[in-house]
Structure formats: C-alpha cells, structure tokens
Amino acid sequence: MEQAAPDPERLWQPAPLEPLSHPDAGLESMVGEETKGARDEGPGDGTMTENNFSLKKIEISVSEAEKRTGRNAMNMQETYTAYLIETRSVEHNDGQSVLTDSLWRRYSEFELLRNYLLVYYPHIVVPPLPEKRAEFVWHKLSADNMDPDFVERRRIGLENFLLRVASHPILCRDKIFYLFLTQEGNWKETVNETGFQLKADSRLKALNATFRVKNPDKRFIELKHYSDELQSVISHLLRVRARVADRLYGVYKVHGNYGRVFSEWSAIEKEMGDGLQSAGHHMDVYASSIDDILEDEEHYADQLKEYLFYAEALRAVCRKHELMQYDLEMAAQDLASKKQQCEELATGTVRTFSLKGMTTKLFGQETPEQREARIKMLEEQIKEGEQQLKSKNLEGREFVRNAWADIERFKEQKNHDLKEALISYAVMQISMCKKVGFGFSEGTSIFRSAGKFL
Amino acid sequence: MGKLGEAGLAATAGPARTLGMEGECRASQARSWGLPAGGAGGDSPGGDAPLPGSISSSSLLQAEVLDLDEDEDDLEVFSKDASLMDMNSFSPLMPTSPLSMINQVKFEDEPDLKDLFITVDEPESHVTTIETFITYRIITKTSRGEFDSSEFEVRRRYQDFLWLKEKLEEAHPTLIIPPLPEKFIVKGMVERFNDDFIETRRKALHKFLNRIADHPTLTFNEDFKIFLTAQASEFSSHKKQGPGLLSRMGQSVRAVALSMRGVKSRPEEFMEMNNFIEIFSQKINLIDKISQRIYKEEREYLDEMKEYGPIHILWSASEEDLADTLKSVASCIDKCCKATEKRMSGFSEALLPVVHEYVLYSEMLMLTEEIGKLEDKVECANNALKADWERWKQNMQNDIKSAFTNMAEENILYYEQCLATWESFLTSQTDLHLEEASEDKL
Numbered sequence: 016m017e018q019a020a021p022d023p024e025r026l027w028q029p030a031p032l033e034p035l036s037h038p039d040a041g042l043e044s045m046v047g048e049e050t051k052g053a054r055d056e057g058p059g060d061g062t063m064t065e066n067n068f069s070l071k072k073i074e075i076s077v078s079e080a081e082k083r084t085g086r087n088a089m090n091m092q093e094t095y096t097a098y099l100i101e102t103r104s105v106e107h108n109d110g111q112s113v114l115t116d117s118l119w120r121r122y123s124e125f126e127l128l129r130n131y132l133l134v135y136y137p138h139i140v141v142p143p144l145p146e147k148r149a150e151f152v153w154h155k156l157s158a159d160n161m162d163p164d165f166v167e168r169r170r171i172g173l174e175n176f177l178l179r180v181a182s183h184p185i186l187c188r189d190k191i192f193y194l195f196l197t198q199e200g201n202w203k204e205t206v207n208e209t210g211f212q213l214k215a216d217s218r219l220k221a222l223n224a225t226f227r228v229k230n231p232d233k234r235f236i237e238l239k240h241y242s243d244e245l246q247s248v249i250s251h252l253l254r255v256r257a258r259v260a261d262r263l264y265g266v267y268k269v270h271g272n273y274g275r276v277f278s279e280w281s282a283i284e285k286e287m288g289d290g291l292q293s294a295g296h297h298m299d300v301y302a303s304s305i306d307d308i309l310e311d312e313e314h315y316a317d318q319l320k321e322y323l324f325y326a327e328a329l330r331a332v333c334r335k336h337e338l339m340q341y342d343l344e345m346a347a348q349d350l351a352s353k354k355q356q357c358e359e360l361a362t363g364t365v366r367t368f369s370l371k372g373m374t375t376k377l378f379g380q381e382t383p384e385q386r387e388a389r390i391k392m393l394e395e396q397i398k399e400g401e402q403q404l405k406s407k408n409l410e411g412r413e414f415v416r417n418a419w420a421d422i423e424r425f426k427e428q429k430n431h432d433l434k435e436a437l438i439s440y441a442v443m444q445i446s447m448c449k450k451v452g453f454g455f456s457e458g459t460s461i462f463r464s465a466g467k468f469l
Numbered sequence: 470m471g472k473l474g475e476a477g478l479a480a481t482a483g484p485a486r487t488l489g490m491e492g493e494c495r496a497s498q499a500r501s502w503g504l505p506a507g508g509a510g511g512d513s514p515g516g517d518a519p520l521p522g523s524i525s526s527s528s529l530l531q532a533e534v535l536d537l538d539e540d541e542d543d544l545e546v547f548s549k550d551a552s553l554m555d556m557n558s559f560s561p562l563m564p565t566s567p568l569s570m571i572n573q574v575k576f577e578d579e580p581d582l583k584d585l586f587i588t589v590d591e592p593e594s595h596v597t598t599i600e601t602f603i604t605y606r607i608i609t610k611t612s613r614g615e616f617d618s619s620e621f622e623v624r625r626r627y628q629d630f631l632w633l634k635e636k637l638e639e640a641h642p643t644l645i646i647p648p649l650p651e652k653f654i655v656k657g658m659v660e661r662f663n664d665d666f667i668e669t670r671r672k673a674l675h676k677f678l679n680r681i682a683d684h685p686t687l688t689f690n691e692d693f694k695i696f697l698t699a700q701a702s703e704f705s706s707h708k709k710q711g712p713g714l715l716s717r718m719g720q721s722v723r724a725v726a727l728s729m730r731g732v733k734s735r736p737e738e739f740m741e742m743n744n745f746i747e748i749f750s751q752k753i754n755l756i757d758k759i760s761q762r763i764y765k766e767e768r769e770y771l772d773e774m775k776e777y778g779p780i781h782i783l784w785s786a787s788e789e790d791l792a793d794t795l796k797s798v799a800s801c802i803d804k805c806c807k808a809t810e811k812r813m814s815g816f817s818e819a820l821l822p823v824v825h826e827y828v829l830y831s832e833m834l835m836l837t838e839e840i841g842k843l844e845d846k847v848e849c850a851n852n853a854l855k856a857d858w859e860r861w862k863q864n865m866q867n868d869i870k871s872a873f874t875n876m877a878e879e880n881i882l883y884y885e886q887c888l889a890t891w892e893s894f895l896t897s898q899t900d901l902h903l904e905e906a907s908e909d910k911l
Contacts, residue, residue, distance in 0.1 A: 244787040252780045259777055262770035269766055272759045280752040283745055287866050294873060430790040437794050438898055441801070444891045452884030459877035 072105040074112055075181055075196065077174035080166050081119070096166055097121050098173055102196050118199035122147070125173060127206055128195050132186060134211040137335040138418035139186060140425040142179035143324030145172025151253040151316065153260035153309070164310070168317055175321070185421075221334045224341035232415060235336045238422065242329040249323040253316060260309050271302025297458025301451065308447050315443065318436040322429060329425070332418050339414055343407050350400040357393040360386060585682045586610040587697065589675035592667045593624070602626050605671055607678070609697045621698045627652070629696065630674060632708055636692040637681070643854045644687065645861045647680035648829030649673070672822055685860075742858055749865075750831035757828045760821055764813065771809050778802035797897060801890045808886040815879035823872040827865060 079099040087093045097119040103112035132141050149165050180186045194202055277295030281288040591606040604624040637646050650673035681687045695707055778799045785795035
C-alpha cells in the first residue's frame with residue numbers, strides 16, 4: 016500500500032516498492048520507526064531502525080491485562096481478557112515521553128489487525144501473534160487460557176507484536192495500524208469497511224496454485240522448504256524441552272521430600288540433629304527453586320515460539336508468489352490460445368479444436384462477415400489480454416522484488432534474535448548452576464561439621 | 470534375610486507405592502511373617518517396580534509430601550510415653566568393656582590397624598541339572614596369626630552367606646548382625662539374574678562381610694573364618710553340622726533383649742533405644758523410597774536430555790549464520806548429560822546401597838515382642854547389647870552423613886561442570902561477536 020490509508024475504491028494493488036535504504040520522503044504517518052516499549056523480553060529491536068527521518072518517536076506498551084465479561088455475537092455471556100495499550104510520543108530532544116493514547120483491545124482485535132495486514136501486505140513477512148492456546152506445555156497447570164501466567168506471557172507477546180509492526184519500515188505506516196493504537200471505538204468497523212476480507216485469496220485457490228505452477232521462482236521454492244524445516248525443528252525442540260522441564264521438575268520436587276524426613280529425624284538425633292535440620296532445610300530450598308527456573312525457561316520457549324509462527328508467515332509469502340505466478344501462467348496461456356484461434360480464423364486453417372469450429376462443420380460455414388466480426392472481437396480480447404499480461408508481469412516482478420527485500424530483512428532479524436535467545440539460554444543455565452551449586456555448598460558444610468565423632 | 474518363621478526376623482516390605490510413603494511405615498508395624506517381597510525399593514535402582522500411573526504431575530508429588538503428614542500418627546504413639554519426651558537427655562552409654570572400646574577405636578577409626586581385608590567379586594553363573602545359581606569370588610588377605618595363610622580365595626553362593634548369618638546370630642544373639650541383601654527378586658524384574666541385580670547383590674555381600682570383619686567381636690567368629698577360607702568340600706561338610714543347642718534359646722534371648730515393649734520392668738535405656746529404632750526405621754524407609762524415586766526421575770530426565778541436544782544439530786543443518794551457535798549449544802547439552810550420568814552413578818554407588826542397607830538393618834531391629842519368658846536372661850544381655858548398640862549407632866551416623874555429603878559433593882561437582890561448559894560457550898559467542906563486529910568495520 017501507499018503511505019495513505021488503503022482506499023477501498025481503488026483497485027487493489029501491491030504495495031509500492033521501497034528499497035530499505037531510501038526512506039520515502041512524503042511521510043504522512045504518525046507512527047515513527049524507532050520504538051522502544053517496556054519489554055520484559057527482548058527479541059531485539061527491528062533491525063531497520065537506523066532510519067531516523069521520522070520527526071517523532073513513539074513508545075508502545077501493552078501495560079495491563081484485565082478480565083472482562085460481556086456479550087458475544089450470539090448474545091451469550093462470555094469472559095475474555097482485555098489488554099491496555101498505551102502509546103507515548105517521545106520528544107526528539109529531551110527524551111521525555113507524553114502519554115498520547117491509551118485504549119483497551121482484546122485478542123480477537125489483534126487477530127483482525129493481523130489478518131488485515133496479511134491481505135494488504137502479502138509480500139511482507141508479517142509478525143506473528145502469540146499463540147491463541149497454550150501449546151507445548153510441560154505442566155498441566157499452564158494449559159488454561161485464563162491462567163495468570165499464561166495471560167502475562169500473552170501480554171508480553173502482544174506487546175512484542177505491536178513493537179515488531181511499529182519497527183517495520185513499511186507496516187509502521189499503515190493507517191489501520193495507527194488507528195488500532197489510537198481509535199478505540201469503531202475501529203472494527205473501519206477495518207471491515209476496507210473490504211479486505213473480500214480481497215483475501217481463498218485457501219483452496221492457493222492450494223490449487225501450489226500444485227499447478229509450472230515455473231515457480233526457485234528462490235521461493237527454497238524458502239518454502241526452509242520454512243517447513245524451521246517449523247518442524249522448532250516444534251520438535253519445544254516438545255522435547257517441555258518433556259525435559261517436566262522431568263526436571265520431578266527431580267527437584269522429590270528432593271523436597273527429604274526435607275521433611277530429615278527434619279523429623281533430627282528430633283531423635285543428638286549429635287547429628289543440627290546437621291540433619293540444615294540439610295533438610297536446604298532440600299526444601301532446592302525443591303522450591305525449580306519454579307523460578309522453569310518460569311524463566313518459559314520466556315525462552317516463547318522466543319522460539321515466535322519464530323515457529325514466523326515460519327508460517329514466511330510460507331504465506333511463498334504461497335502468494337505461487338498464486339501470482341499461477342495467475343500469470345493462466346493468463347499467458349489464455350492469451351496464447353486466443354491468438355492461435357485468431358490466426359486460424361484468419362488463415363482458414365483449423366488446428367485447434369474449438370466449439371465454433373465444430374458447429375461450423377455441423378451447421379455449415381459462417382459468412383465472411385461473421386468471421387470478420389469474430390476476428391475483430393478476438394483481436395480486441397487479445398489486446399486487452401496483452402495489457403493485462405503486461406501489468407501482471409509487472410506486478411509479479413514488483414512482488415518478487417519487494418518480497419525478497421523483506422525476506423532479507425527478516426533473515427537478519429531472525430539470525431540476530433535467535434542467537435540472542437540461545438545466548439540467553441546459556442545465561443539462564445549459568446545462573447541456575449551458580450544458585451543451586453551454592454545452595455548445596457551451604458547445606459553440606461553444616462552437615463559435615465555437625466556431630467563429629469569424638 | 471533368614472528362614473521363614475524365625476522369631477527375630479520379620480521383613481515387612483509392603484508393595485512399592487507411588488504415594489504415601491507412610492504406607493510402608495504403617496506396614497512395618499503390622500509385622501508379617503511372610504516372604505520378604507523385596508524390600509522398599511528393590512535391590513537395583515534400575516529394577517524398581519513400575520509405579521502405577523504416570524508420575525509426572527506435581528499434584529502427585531505434592532500428595533507424597535502431604536502423605537508424610539500422616540506419619541504423625543506413628544510418632545504420636547511414642548510421645549504419649551512421658552519418659553521418652555526429652556531426647557536431649559539421652560546420653561550415650563559407655564561401653565562397659567575396655568576391650569570392646571579398644572576394638573571399636575581400632576577397627577573403625579584407624580583403618581591402618583585393620584588386619585583383615587575382604588573383597589567380593591567375579592560373579593559366575595553355574596548351571597546344573599537341577600538349578601542355576603551364581604557364585605561370588607571371595608578374596609581374603611590377612612596378617613592374623615590364627616589364619617593358616619595370608620591369602621585365601623574361595624567361591625560362595627548366596628545360600629552360604631545365609632548360613633553364615635544364621636551361625637552368627639546363633640552365636641551372638643545379643644549383637645547386631647549386619648543384614649544380607651534381599652533373598653528374592655523384586656517384582657518388576659523380568660529375568661532372575663539380570664546384571665544390575667547381580668551387581669547390587671555383589672556390592673551388598675561385600676559390605677556384609679566387611680561389616681563383620683570390622684566388628685570387634687564378630688570378626689573373630691570361627692564360622693566366619695571357615696567361610697572365608699575353607700575350600701568347597703571342607704566347607705560343605707562343615708555346613709552339614711546341625712544348628713547349635715543354644716540356637717533356639719539364643720533367638721528368644723535376642724528377641725527379648727532387643728524389644729522390651731509390653732514387659733513390666735522396662736529399663737529406660739531400652740525404651741529409648743526402641744523409640745529410636747522405631748523412628749529411625751520409619752525415616753530410613755522413607756529416605757530409601759525417596760532416594761529410589763529420585764534415581765528413577767533422574768534417569769528419565771537424562772533420557773529426555775539426550776534427545777534434546779541432537780535437535781540443535783538437526784536445526785543447524787538448515788541454517789547458515791546460526792549453525793555454529795546451534796552446534797555449540799548441542800555440545801554443551803551433551804557435556805551436561807555426561808555430567809548428569811556421572812552424578813547419577815555416584816548417587817547409585819554411594820547413597821542408594823548405604824540407605825538400603827540401613828533399611829535392612831532397621832527391619833531386623835524392629836522385632837515383635839516375645840514377652841517375658843526369659844526375663845532373667847535379660848540382665849546379662851543388657852551390657853553386651855548396649856555396647857553394640859552404641860557402636861552401631863555411631864557407625865550409622867557416620868555412614869549416613871558420609872552418604873549425603875557425598876551426594877551433595879557430587880551435585881556440587883555437577884553444577885560446577887555445567888557452569889564451566891556454559892560459560893565457555895558464552896565466551897566463545899562473545900568472542901565471535903567481537904570478531905564479526907570488527908570484520909564488519911573493515
């Protein structure tokens with residue numbers, strides 16, 4: 016889309032290409048590039064934040080989550096969670112921030128926003144939302160959508176989503192996105208008025224295209240393959256991680272049982288009593304330390320999940336390409352067949368089967384006038400077809416160019432973010448080893464020294 | 470553990486349970502005379518009875534902790550007796566015989582003065598037309614004069630150990646004889662003689678003989694000497710001699726001496742000893758169960774971890790920039806797995822056998838009363854028993870402390886190793902980052 020809001024009246028067109036290093040001059044949008052939010056986990060700023068041509072910086076945060084009850088479309092009562100989105104503008108010079116907007120949105124509205132972006136920016140790898148339902152859970156407790164930990168992690172995920180969109184050089188300028196942040200009432204209607212649902216490609220059509228495309232771009236084939244692999248391997252990783260967490264939890268918690276027994280035993284021991292007490296206490300501490308450890312790991316898992324879902328976004332871009340390519344091929348085929356028909360009519364040779372040809376044979380030759388008329392019609396159609404093919408070709412090339420630019424941007428972001436995530440995993444392990452190892456040291460020294468034999 | 474129906478020896482061992490470790494304890498109060506079904510957790514850590522249902526949810530584990538509350542019932546019984554209340558006033562009984570004191574010091578504290586060294590190894594399978602059984606090689610090295618030679622090598626089977634234990638119990642009814650590993654196989658094990666079972670048994674048998682060797686009195690027992698030195702034919706003919714005349718009497722004296730509940734005149738020391746045994750038995754059984762369970766959980770954790778590392782390698786195959794980092798992570802996880810294995814083997818070497826041996830000890834010490842028939846014999850039994858009891862308690866404390874200290878040290882080592890692994894990963898990543906950054910600048 017162009018910088019301005021998508022105009023429903025206008026024919027749908029792909030977004031204009033914007034090489035990343037040349038910021039567009041006419042900046043209408045109110046949303047700046049560089050955004051810093053109150054982030055608990057940092058997937059990293061969007062890498063394209065070096066452009067600081069924007070006059071204002073804004074900060075976005077999803078600061079609160081609240082349970083609400085209301086009536087749904089079928090007038091049944093439902094409970095849902097609403098999230099508070101606060102937007103602050105930061106004065107360029109002194110860094111002070113002023114609250115400019117604050118409104119409440121629920122998850123379904125985020126979904127609506129994202130679906131809209133997917134339709135209007137098919138060449139962009141659109142940032143994913145946090146998962147709708149908790150998956151890859153290691154513990155039965157966290158499977159519930161209303162669970163406070165789940166809600167908290169979702170809040171962070173939603174904030175992350177907004178920050179990703181806001182730091183994307185193209186998406187950040189979208190009017191609907193801006194309105195999402197600023198216009199509480201009527202926003203849904205505004206989105207729906209764009210008629211984006213109608214413009215969405217049907218799944219069936221896309222699937223069809225996958226199997227029938229003759230000359231796909233090789234790079235997209237590879238990309239699709241990559242996204243499949245990424246999705247598969249991250250799923251596998253998350254599954255096993257969840258099992259490991261479950262087992263580790265068991266190990267720590269069973270140790271906790273020692274605590275109680277030692278403490279009771281210490282009552283009948285004279286020399287060893289203190290040692291047992293201290294060892295028992297240490298076991299309790301050890302057993303309870305696993306909760307925090309696994310909570311931290313959950314954040315790591317969320318970072319991986321984001322890229323699991325990004326893989327789906329990558330695939331969507333590939334699918335769009337296939338569709339366009341298929342369309343192009345169909346149009347070209349159609350044009351070629353019309354040209355052939357025209358040629359045959361003109362020269363009188365019939366090489367291709369046509370209904371007209373058949374009926375002519377059956378019912379007699381047509382008059383020269385009739386033939387002339389037909390040729391004329393075909394010629395017009397051919398002309399139109401050529402125009403369409405030309406524009407489709409242009410579209411296609413632009414799409415490929417734009418998409419590929421965003422894919423490159425995405426690749427860099429992914430490498431950076433995942434590397435950071437892996438490093439943060441190591442940091443977590445280190446801190447855990449230090450904490451728990453120290454605990455054992457403490458616990459043992461007292462145990463060892465207590466009640467030495469004469 | 471002994472023949473069926475023997476007065477002193479009741480093994481209880483309820484079925485292995487997931488929850489309610491207190492179940493074990495309660496069962497131990499209601500003595501059964503039946504076959505020991507294999508003890509609390511079974512011989513081998515790996516061969517633990519499959520615990521019903523999945524164990525992974527925390528609610529189950531919490532329930533275990535909660536179940537321990539019910540142990541209070543057991544303790545209630547003792548607190549009602551006022552004379553037992555103040556444990557702190559319990560003063561260690563001094564051994565009455567100077568000789569036994571010297572022996573104590575000599576054999577436990579100063580291993581340099583030890584003059585009898587025994588090892589049990591090389592289990593071998595023997596197949597005859599009637600049966601299959603395992604023998605163990607026993608090597609004895611000694612500098613004692615009463616031994617004809619300084620080195621002996623014999624082969625003995627489990628039956629022979631049983632025989633030895635019975636002989637010792639006959640001869641020394643007031644002493645605490647070390648326990649033997651369980652006779653029968655724990656349920657859940659498929660083969661009769663799988664490797665883990667044999668190894669665990671071998672270690673326990675080794676412990677058994679060494680305990681006897683370290684005991685100031687038992688070490689000089691004649692049957693013990695014969696057990697260690699006699700060759701096959703001499704040994705089997707010696708065994709054929711029937712049980713001693715005093716055996717039955719000895720059993721009763723023993724029973725009375727060790728358990729004084731319900732008897733009118735109750736020396737306070739025996740009440741305290743009994744109380745101690747009862748609580749100790751509860752606790753050690755719980756600890757045994759907990760320890761077995763920990764081993765099992767760790768084993769399962771390790772199995773999952775082993776799958777975790779390779780996924781990163783798999784991932785690295787489809788990445789370019791991330792490949793090195795991913796491979797490094799995989800290697801770190803791998804190293805941590807190895808450290809876990811090491812820690813687990815330390816756990817199963819040091820802690821599990823010790824705790825289990827004391828479970829067996831406690832089963833032996835917890836005897837049902839045989840009331841008052843031979844009260845007059847009690848007086849002379851008192852002193853010998855007191856000394857041995859003190860010695861046993863001291864050993865127990867040292868052994869338990871050692872075992873848990875070892876476990877903690879294994880853990881510390883484990884965390885140190887993991888820490889080093891991850892720290893070096895971090896350093897390598899930071900170095901790489903600096904390298905890349907400087908490359909970009911060029």
